[in-house]
Amino acid sequence: MKVLVTGGAGFIGSHLSRRLVALGNDVVVMDNLSTGKKEHVPPGAHFIKGDICEPLTVSRAMKDCSAVFHLAASADARGDADTDYKVNFLGAQTVFERAAKHNVKVVFTSSAAVYGDAKVPHREDIQCKPVSPYGKSKLKAERAAPKNSFIIRVFNCYGPRGKGVVNTFCRKIPEYEDITVYGNGLQTRDYVYVSDVVDALLLGFDNAGVYNVGTGSETSLLNLIDVIHKVANAKPHVTFALARQEVARSRADIGKIRRELGWEPKIQLEEGIGLVLQGTSPVPEKPAA
Numbered sequence: 001m002k003v004l005v006t007g008g009a010g011f012i013g014s015h016l017s018r019r020l021v022a023l024g025n026d027v028v029v030m031d032n033l034s035t036g037k038k039e040h041v042p043p044g045a046h047f048i049k050g051d052i053c054e055p056l057t058v059s060r061a062m063k064d065c066s067a068v069f070h071l072a073a074s075a076d077a078r079g080d081a082d083t084d085y086k087v088n089f090l091g092a093q094t095v096f097e098r099a100a101k102h103n104v105k106v107v108f109t110s111s112a113a114v115y116g117d118a119k120v121p122h123r124e125d126i127q128c129k130p131v132s133p134y135g136k137s138k139l140k141a142e143r144a145a146p147k148n149s150f151i152i153r154v155f156n157c158y159g160p161r162g163k164g165v166v167n168t169f170c171r172k173i174p175e176y177e178d179i180t181v182y183g184n185g186l187q188t189r190d191y192v193y194v195s196d197v198v199d200a201l202l203l204g205f206d207n208a209g210v211y212n213v214g215t216g217s218e219t220s221l222l223n224l225i226d227v228i229h230k231v232a233n234a235k236p237h238v239t240f241a242l243a244r245q246e247v248a249r250s251r252a253d254i255g256k257i258r259r260e261l262g263w264e265p266k267i268q269l270e271e272g273i274g275l276v277l278q279g280t281s282p283v284p285e286k287p288a289a
């Protein structure tokens with residue numbers, strides 16, 4: 001099957017593209033390399049440098065595709081509001097309009113940020129209260145997606161090539177570098193390993209609807225540091241700084257995806273941290289042709 005992966009040179013997109021190639025698909029990756037890297041595009045995928053905000057480039061990249069996995073985004077949850085609106089909403093809208101025109105199935109990575117300060121656990125049908133411009137732009141994009149789209153709300157994803165807090169701490173703690181905790185460290189997140197997110201994305205070929213993709217458990221920053229300490233066998237040097245404006249608790253209710261699609265997170269936090277510390281990658285890193 002021919003598929004397009006937007007943002008396929010980024011963290012999750014490169015893992016997804018690698019898996020799609022390994023499964024025998026004809027994979028086109030489109031990315032403007034604003035944060036992604038060409039060398040992360042797997043061998044066997046066809047790379048197009050392009051911007052999702054340009055309808056003609058998107059149409060060309062989508063030619064003869066059965067599905068588009070739309071991951072390209074300004075993925076920094078503390079990013080600039082104008083960029084979030086332009087790339088995460090308007091760019092997504094362009095991809096969705098082109099997909100509808102060419103009859104291409106949409107699989108879209110939304111985010112737990114759409115829930116904002118809503119009560120935990122976050123269930124798909126609760127009222128979303130995004131607080132960040134990033135969360136607001138993702139919710140607007142969800143609402144612009146074609147009716148039969150498969151949308152996953154990804155919680156905090158980590159793994160080789162990731163850029164979030166798990167990856168940052170896994171890089172710094174073994175080197176005895178200082179790590180900074182903003183606030184008291186009791187804020188929680190639901191950390192999900194990248195291969196589990198890829199498993200969920202692949203369900204998008206045959207399904208539609210909105211589904212949470214997390215583990216169903218929440219871990220405080222202080223607990224996360226303890227786990228990395230234990231797995232890396234290195235004592236962390238922690239500095240506390242003034243609290244930032246951020247969501248206090250985040251935890252997915254994963255009942256819907258479990259019940260309806262049989263998806264389960266397979267990698268537990270300790271194991272996933274071990275894989276990040278080893279720098280494990282499923283396929284050797286070689287640039288695309």
Ligand SMILES: NC(=O)c1ccc[n+]([C@@H]2O[C@H](COP(=O)([O-])OP(=O)(O)OC[C@H]3O[C@@H](n4cnc5c(N)ncnc54)[C@H](O)[C@@H]3O)[C@@H](O)[C@H]2O)c1
Pocket residue numbers: 006007008009010011012013030031032033034035036037050051052053070071072073074075087091109110111112153154155156157158164
């Ligand atoms: N990593 C997480 O924890 C997480 C959580 C929830 C949702 N998500 C979503 O998953 C998707 C992938 O996130 P990621 O962590 O891999 O981020 P990433 O930054 O590694 O990947 C995003 C990719 O999109 C590309 N891109 C950005 N703007 C573009 C544009 N205008 N045109 C074409 N390409 C563009 C970047 O170069 C990059 O390669 C994003 O949509 C993000 O919002 C990620």
